[in-house]
Amino acid sequence: GQQVMQIPQYQHVQEGEDFTTYCNSSTTLSNIQWYKQRPGGHPVFLIQLVKSGEVKKQKRLTFQFGEAKKNSSLHITATQTTDVGTYFCAVVVLRQKLVFGQGTRLTINP
Amino acid sequence: DAGVIQSPRHEVTEMGQEVTLRCKPISGHNSLFWYRQTMMRGLELLIYFNNNVPIDDSGMPEDRFSAKMPNASFSTLKIQPSEPRDSAVYFCASSLGANQPQHFGDGTRLSIL
Numbered sequence: 001g002q003q004v005m006q007i008p009q010y011q012h013v014q015e016g017e018d019f020t021t022y023c024n025s026s027t028t029l030s031n032i033q034w035y036k037q038r039p040g041g042h043p044v045f046l047i048q049l050v051k052s053g054e055v056k057k058q059k060r061l062t063f064q065f066g067e068a069k070k071n072s073s074l075h076i077t078a079t080q081t082t083d084v085g086t087y088f089c090a091v092v093v094l095r096q097k098l099v100f101g102q103g104t105r106l107t108i109n110p
Numbered sequence: 111d112a113g114v115i116q117s118p119r120h121e122v123t124e125m126g127q128e129v130t131l132r133c134k135p136i137s138g139h140n141s142l143f144w145y146r147q148t149m150m151r152g153l154e155l156l157i158y159f160n161n162n163v164p165i166d167d168s169g170m171p172e173d174r175f176s177a178k179m180p181n182a183s184f185s186t187l188k189i190q191p192s193e194p195r196d197s198a199v200y201f202c203a204s205s206l207g208a209n210q211p212q213h214f215g216d217g218t219r220l221s222i223l
Contacts, residue, residue, distance in 0.1 A: 033211060042201055042214040043153070088153065092209040097166055098143075100153045 004091050006101030014109050019076040021104035023089035030092050032072045034063060037103070038085040046074075076106075084108050112136070116202050116215035124223050128190040131218045134183055135204030143212060144177055144187050145201040153201075159185065160208055192222045 031050045035043040049065035062075045086103040115134040143158040157167040179185040203212040
């Protein structure tokens with residue numbers, strides 16, 4: 001069954017606009033990881049969040065872990081064409097394996 | 111440092127043929143994962159190994175699929191016989207542990223005619 005719900009499935013923005021993708025779970029998570037996959041490429045690890053309420057930044061990207069550790073978000077400020085791709089969250093299931101969300105596909109109009 | 115190395119990068123073959131995909135994980139990583147990615151089903155975990163031992167193969171679609179990891183530096187995913195619905199991109203990934211950040215190879219783009 002679905003371990004984590006990621007929304008939206010698709011997002012199209014104008015270059016310079018902000019973008020946010022959300023990841024939601026019905027169970028408390030031990031940690032959450034975010035990956036980016038460029039068109040035609042492979043998923044690349046971006047960051048891991050572990051602590052309740054944690055916020056981490058990577059340049060224009062801001063990652064948040066919810067206080068209850070059941071949800072997370074990735075926010076991109078002032079998107080650029082290099083941000084195009086699919087963003088995945090991934091969560092640990094039963095301490096054994098990583099399960100990926102369905103991903104949010106971001107396209108940008110230059 | 112070399113990343114995860116997969117071969118071949120592309121494979122086109124006729125249905126019924128045997129297909130073997132290969133993966134060399136990053137040295138020192140003890141977890142290895144095989145994924146399949148399609149537009150319809152997204153990124154699916156097929157099987158993963160920890161210290162060369164298969165831990166969870168619940169994602170393997172059916173008996174036509176098999177995976178081996180004879181040593182810490184090599185793994186194969188085999189499809190026999192192949193079918194057109196097996197067409198997808200197959201990724202191999204490795205990590206320091208089953209729930210640690212994963213490093214993906216470039217993938218094998220498989221087309222079964």
